[in-house]
Amino acid sequence: MASEASTRTIMVKGLWKDNPIFRQVLGICSTLAVTNLVLNTMVMCIALVFTTALSSFTVSLLRNHTPRRIRMMVQTLIIAFYVILVDIGLKAFWPEMSENLGPYVGLIITNCIVMGRCEAFAGSNSPVPSFIDGFYSGVGYSFILVIIAFFRELLGMGTLFGYPMPFFSTIWDKWIIMVMPPGAFFALALVIWLFRTISADSEEDSK
């Protein structure tokens, strides 16, 4: 079972040391597209954390009963199950949001992080640590995307969560380019650069 210490190691790994975005550069595809609004990003990220954590948990539960040769297929099916849950849930309870996110919710299924965590961690660990690992990997991924979305929405439209901000919606000359696709690439590049610089520093400190 997961002891206190190992939970913490998993947490630090997911959030910082092996952060999916600036360490591994995985799975940016389906989520980057919705980072023009903070609210959309948050919903998408919650969906992703939900899927990653629960599919890791399920894959780990079934790991001793899955023949190794077909494990990719089984993992895909498990992930698809949770993605469909999210998709249908959103359609039923929050139709406008489902409309906004469009096909990108369904595309969580091909997000490399979900599969990556199942394959790298859940396949060889017991359910509870797998759940924690999936959860923190998802969170580590989400917080960076929320940072990107925060700046894109603020600089591009002068709003946050749809509400106009003081200064940015009035005096600020809006950078429309930030809410358009090039802004997303640019913001992502800057964020990776920033975090790599910070983490390189912290590694030197610990030496």
Place this chain on the structure above:
Amino acid sequence: MFEIGAIFKIFLATVLVNNFILFRFLGLCPYIGVSKNTDSALGMGMAVIFVMTLTAIVTWFIYHYLLVPFHIEYLHIIAFILTIAALVQLVEMIIQKTAPALYEALGIYLPLITTNCAVLGVAMLNKDTLFGQNLSFIKCVVQGFGAGVGFTIAMVLMAGIRERLDIADVPQPLKGVPIAFIAASLLAIAFLGFSGMI
């Protein structure tokens, strides 16, 4: 006549204006991973064009003749991903038997395509936007083909840029992925110029 115009417009739109990589952010993983030199980028692009067109065809049939009659449209995500996985496997086997030279060329890129969100993206986008229209089958195939061509163009351009970046003097933390994204951003700005076309 009117329909032909509409179909051509779909093709142009998916290749240049709504480019899958630069506008819809689909398929970024291979975009960053495989675009290190022009040859492999082109190989990957060809494989993607091939699989995307086939996916567009097959998923159209699956949706209309399997999911709709049984009223299980809500399972489209799972049906599409399984179709793509099976399709890639099948294509791989057929090419290996019939055209070993092509197999050698595409080889490692084919299995990678299963996890390429752009391919599933084509299927989902077709389902969301085109299935209701008339002549939807032809439009779907054109959109699938166009998406592949757009993917290849963006990929090859990027590979060219990255070959030059390798010899450029880039600050250490910016090396590799971040600078590639900045290049992608500039490329996307250039592609924005096409949006006035349609």
